[in-house]
Amino acid sequence: MAHLLNQIFDWFAAWLGGSVANDSVAGYVVAALIYLALLLNLVAVGALVFIWLERKVSGRIQDRLGPTRVGGKFGWLQTLADGIKLLTKEDLIPGDADKLLFRIAPYVGFCASLSAFIAIPFAGRDFPFVAQHLNVAVFFVLAVMGLEVFAVILAGYASASKWSLFGAMREAAQVVSYEVPMGLCVVVPVMLAGSMDLVHIGDKQQGWFTNWYLFHDPFTFIVFWVYFTCGTASVNRAPFDLAEAESELVAGFHTEYSGLRWSFFFMAEYGSMLAVSLLAAILFLGGWNGPIPVASLLGLTWHNGPLVGYLGNFLGMLNVLAKAFLLVTVMMWVRWTLPRLRIDQVMTTCLKYCTPIAAAMFVGAALWHMTLPDRVFAGLLQSPAANRLLAEPLPGDSIQLDLQTVEAATIARGGRP
Amino acid sequence: MEFTEIVQTLRDTHGEDILSVEPDVGDAWVEVPAELWPEVALSLRDDNRLGFDFLNCVSGVDYLEPDPKKVAKVDWEPHIEVVYHLSSLRLGHRLTLKIIVPRWRDDAAGQLPQVPSVAGVWSTADWHEREVYDLVGVEFTGHPDMRRILCPEDWEGHPLRKDYEMPLEYHGIRGR
Amino acid sequence: MTTAQTIEIDVRTDEMLVNMGPQHPSTHGVLRLVLRTDGEVVSEVMPHIGYLHRCAEKIGENLTARQWVPYTDRMDYLAGMNMNLGWALAVEKLMDYQVPERGRHLRVIIAELGRIASHLVGMGAYGLDLGTFSPFLYAFREREKILDLFEEVCGARLTYSYLTVGGATADFPPGWLEKCEAFLDQFVPVIDEYHALLTTNAIFIKRTAGVGLLSAEMAIDYGCTGPVLRGSGVDYDLRRDGEPIYTSMYEGYDYEVICQRAGHYPKDQEYPPVPIEAVLGDCWHRFYVRMLEVVQAIGLVRQAMAKYRASDGSFGEPMKLNQKLPKGEVYLETESPRGQMGFGLVSNGTAIPWRARARSSCFCNLSVVSELCRGCLIADVPAIVGSLDIVMGEIDR
Numbered sequence: 001m002a003h004l005l006n007q008i009f010d011w012f013a014a015w016l017g018g019s020v021a022n023d024s025v026a027g028y029v030v031a032a033l034i035y036l037a038l039l040l041n042l043v044a045v046g047a048l049v050f051i052w053l054e055r056k057v058s059g060r061i062q063d064r065l066g067p068t069r070v071g072g073k074f075g076w077l078q079t080l081a082d083g084i085k086l087l088t089k090e091d092l093i094p095g096d097a098d099k100l101l102f103r104i105a106p107y108v109g110f111c112a113s114l115s116a117f118i119a120i121p122f123a124g125r126d127f128p129f130v131a132q133h134l135n136v137a138v139f140f141v142l143a144v145m146g147l148e149v150f151a152v153i154l155a156g157y158a159s160a161s162k163w164s165l166f167g168a169m170r171e172a173a174q175v176v177s178y179e180v181p182m183g184l185c186v187v188v189p190v191m192l193a194g195s196m197d198l199v200h201i202g203d204k205q206q207g208w209f210t211n212w213y214l215f216h217d218p219f220t221f222i223v224f225w226v227y228f229t230c231g232t233a234s235v236n237r238a239p240f241d242l243a244e245a246e247s248e249l250v251a252g253f254h255t256e257y258s259g260l261r262w263s264f265f266f267m268a269e270y271g272s273m274l275a276v277s278l279l280a281a282i283l284f285l286g287g288w289n290g291p292i293p294v295a296s297l298l299g300l301t302w303h304n305g306p307l308v309g310y311l312g313n314f315l316g317m318l319n320v321l322a323k324a325f326l327l328v329t330v331m332m333w334v335r336w337t338l339p340r341l342r343i344d345q346v347m348t349t350c351l352k353y354c355t356p357i358a359a360a361m362f363v364g365a366a367l368w369h370m371t372l373p374d375r376v377f378a379g380l381l382q383s384p385a386a387n388r389l390l391a392e393p394l395p396g397d398s399i400q401l402d403l404q405t406v407e408a409a410t411i412a413r414g415g416r417p
Numbered sequence: 418m419e420f421t422e423i424v425q426t427l428r429d430t431h432g433e434d435i436l437s438v439e440p441d442v443g444d445a446w447v448e449v450p451a452e453l454w455p456e457v458a459l460s461l462r463d464d465n466r467l468g469f470d471f472l473n474c475v476s477g478v479d480y481l482e483p484d485p486k487k488v489a490k491v492d493w494e495p496h497i498e499v500v501y502h503l504s505s506l507r508l509g510h511r512l513t514l515k516i517i518v519p520r521w522r523d524d525a526a527g528q529l530p531q532v533p534s535v536a537g538v539w540s541t542a543d544w545h546e547r548e549v550y551d552l553v554g555v556e557f558t559g560h561p562d563m564r565r566i567l568c569p570e571d572w573e574g575h576p577l578r579k580d581y582e583m584p585l586e587y588h589g590i591r592g593r
Numbered sequence: 594m595t596t597a598q599t600i601e602i603d604v605r606t607d608e609m610l611v612n613m614g615p616q617h618p619s620t621h622g623v624l625r626l627v628l629r630t631d632g633e634v635v636s637e638v639m640p641h642i643g644y645l646h647r648c649a650e651k652i653g654e655n656l657t658a659r660q661w662v663p664y665t666d667r668m669d670y671l672a673g674m675n676m677n678l679g680w681a682l683a684v685e686k687l688m689d690y691q692v693p694e695r696g697r698h699l700r701v702i703i704a705e706l707g708r709i710a711s712h713l714v715g716m717g718a719y720g721l722d723l724g725t726f727s728p729f730l731y732a733f734r735e736r737e738k739i740l741d742l743f744e745e746v747c748g749a750r751l752t753y754s755y756l757t758v759g760g761a762t763a764d765f766p767p768g769w770l771e772k773c774e775a776f777l778d779q780f781v782p783v784i785d786e787y788h789a790l791l792t793t794n795a796i797f798i799k800r801t802a803g804v805g806l807l808s809a810e811m812a813i814d815y816g817c818t819g820p821v822l823r824g825s826g827v828d829y830d831l832r833r834d835g836e837p838i839y840t841s842m843y844e845g846y847d848y849e850v851i852c853q854r855a856g857h858y859p860k861d862q863e864y865p866p867v868p869i870e871a872v873l874g875d876c877w878h879r880f881y882v883r884m885l886e887v888v889q890a891i892g893l894v895r896q897a898m899a900k901y902r903a904s905d906g907s908f909g910e911p912m913k914l915n916q917k918l919p920k921g922e923v924y925l926e927t928e929s930p931r932g933q934m935g936f937g938l939v940s941n942g943t944a945i946p947w948r949a950r951a952r953s954s955c956f957c958n959l960s961v962v963s964e965l966c967r968g969c970l971i972a973d974v975p976a977i978v979g980s981l982d983i984v985m986g987e988i989d990r
Contacts, residue, residue, distance in 0.1 A: 340724025
């Protein structure tokens with residue numbers, strides 16, 4: 001995108017008699033700003049939609065209507081009205097609070113949640129829709145999302161309230177331990193795809209839904225559910241919402257927050273929910289590859305020209321977002337159905353169940369991958385021939401890692417092999 | 418066990434100081450002198466024939482006619498009754514028991530009358546005695562934690578006494 | 594001989610005092626619990642009550658017996674009907690007055706509907722204490738229907754003052770019994786929903802089974818009553834074991850006292866089984882007793898409606914507002930949803946009682962909380978307090 005922008009700048013500059021180099025800084029900066037604006041909108045609008053959805057879902061689950069009035073039908077502007085209410089609320093900072101940390105905490109949380117989206121692709125193939133195409137995207141996303149715990153600890157510590165501190169300590173214990181099984185779960189698709197590049201992992205699952213890593217083998221099927229459980233826990237959703245446990249800790253770490261800062265915590269929470277769900281969709285649910293490969297069937301591929309390919313990618317983006325929204329809805333469904341676990345039970349679930357299961361499933365998936373050809377499990381559902389027909393060569397597959405070439409190149413640069 | 422049998426059992430163990438009153442209307446009750454109360458309580462609970470394992474309620478009743486015009490009409494001297502309602506879940510019988518104390522110890526206003534605590538016999542008495550202390554103003558000696566329970570700890574007076582005057586002000590809050 | 598030595602290698606920690614309440618989402622009103630905690634572990638719970646003290650007993654000394662009826666339903670505001678009944682029966686005991694048969698059946702219908710409504714709140718709010726919101730609204734949905742029925746009978750939805758000394762203020766309006774019947778018919782299947790959402794929910798069992806163990810001896814010692822006592826396996830219910838003036842109301846009714854006898858609940862094959870983790874006297878059992886009592890109450894209401902229809906004559910005549918009481922003193926306990934609610938009355942022969950006494954069931958049930966919470970986790974404190982199903986209005990009076 002930066003190059004494209006620089007070309008456009010160059011075209012404008014030529015008008016004025018100047019020129020802009022193809023790799024000029026301006027293009028990168030503007031591109032970054034555009035990406036940021038898009039992602040901010042996704043997270044913020046996503047949070048708006050999710051809060052409305054949460055109200056509607058909980059309302060329906062609880063045999064009531066939820067918001068109905070604001071914005072005409074379905075109360076679809078309810079969140080906006082809430083936002084305006086929050087803006088006009090009194091901004092309170094407790095007298096004993098550490099003022100600087102208290103102010104910073106919500107933004108740290110929001111930034112951590114937002115940064116994760118930098119590396120999450122929304123469509124793949126030849127022109128991936130991603131702000132920054134990283135070859136260690138999985139690693140980056142997990143690492144950055146782990147940063148959110150800092151916000152909670154800061155908020156809990158800075159609030160000068162015992163309830164907040166309890167919430168913060170619970171969050172610290174919980175998130176740190178749940179990163180272990182979550183990491184183990186994520187490693188499975190990484191291993192199957194042979195890459196930590198999310199674009200590559202998504203593209204590997206192209207074709208029918210039987211190609212999704214969810215249906216790769218029985219082990220990955222279980223791993224997905226373990227991942228989803230751990231994901232729910234790592235974003236503090238019920239039944240793992242101990243950090244804000246309303247009936248025990250008043251409101252946990254955000255007890256003392258009000259108004260806009262409080263709403264930033266909520267944006268961060270919903271942002272994280274979306275990020276975790278997007279990750280699940282890409283790793284296990286085929287990402288932008290739908291259950292039926294509509295784009296390939298209609299010929300919306302890059303072979304038939306960039307515009308058509310772009311349209312195919314756009315469909316893919318809708319696809320991945322739909323999957324993520326579905327997962328978020330499931331999280332809401334769980335939240336409004338189940339009671340909350342106790343802190344020791346949360347830790348037990350993590351250490352005694354999730355971690356060993358994830359580890360065993362990892363070994364199982366590895367053995368399966370080594371001994372059996374790909375898509376054997378899926379073959380039970382569908383003939384492999386049909387699959388192969390639709391499987392196109394991937395852009396990544398054409399780059400063969402030739403060890404000798406790499407070595408030669410390294411030596412040529414004066415390095416050691 | 419019938420009321421008379423309960424009274425007889427108590428008299429056999431604790432002597433004739435235990436009075437019983439059977440009015441025409443309402444519950445019959447046993448009157449126990451305050452100094453006998455701890456041992457009576459123990460035998461009420463531990464005697465197999467009585468088996469009063471359950472203390473329902475402890476209440477205090479202040480007998481004082483605040484209206485000087487009506488004083489002549491009443492047939493009692495001012496006093497305070499601490500009423501215990503006991504029942505036996507095992508044997509299914511009930512007992513009302515009273516301890517009568519003067520309104521003030523040694524007739525000195527401000528000296529709360531004293532009754533031995535039975536919080537060690539029935540734990541129910543723990544909070545109930547605190548309530549009686551708080552509202553009626555009877556001190557239970559030997560109680561592990563004799564504090565006010567319903568009123569604030571710095572409240573003055575005992576509201577269920579008949580001569581209680583509502584304070585005009587409490588921490589800047591208007592009383593009347 | 595060498596003595597065994599324990600070397601503790603641990604990070605030194607300090608204890609912390611935390612105020613839970615009086616403004617806390619799960620203290621059921623204005624209960625204040627001071628927790629002494631070491632991290633998440635609670636070593637001591639000190640309850641402080643009295644934030645809702647409204648001097649009800651003092652007011653009772655300045656009003657006539659019937660005028661005090663509205664004050665009784667403001668004590669346990671979730672079971673106002675049962676409180677009215679308790680006071681009415683106590684005064685009737687003093688006056689040696691027996692309500693006519695039709696009035697007794699009317700009272701059973703109302704009291705048992707009140708019990709259902711109260712247990713529904715207890716159940717829903719318990720779910721709330723454990724962090725699940727939906728059962729609360731499911732419970733309130735059904736409770737609203739009972740309140741609608743009550744509203745039709747007396748015009749009020751919370752503070753009824755309907756059952757009063759001498760009977761009730763009015764008879765059922767025409768068509769009310771059919772509506773009540775219809776409600777019961779649609780309510781019975783809903784109970785399975787509650788069992789699915791809470792009673793048999795794995796997380797619910799994890800949170801409540803084996804938590805807040807109250808032995809039968811301790812329950813009796815602390816004067817715990819109602820579902821709290823029966824949840825500990827003590828077979829005692831004043832509807833069966835109470836004083837004649839109260840038990841005569843329930844004469845000829847077929848119902849069972851819910852409590853575990855020899856490891857079984859009455860007709861327990863019809864209900865979800867007791868989980869293996871549950872120990873008699875824990876939070877789960879207290880909850881379960883309430884759930885089963887709701888079923889018993891439905892049966893009682895049905896029987897009472899049949900008997901009410903079959904009987905004729907008066908449903909009782911409410912006592913005059915300023916009727917003089919005979920001189921004497923009485924004390925009567927009734928089985929209100931939360932336990933044994935006792936009303937005492939000392940009369941000097943005038944219309945105004947010399948002393949009106951209310952013995953609160955929750956007052957005693959709450960006094961055991963510091964014993965139950967010793968050594969539990971912070972999250973268990975709401976679970977235990979919630980399982981006692983307290984109403985602060987009744988405790989503080």
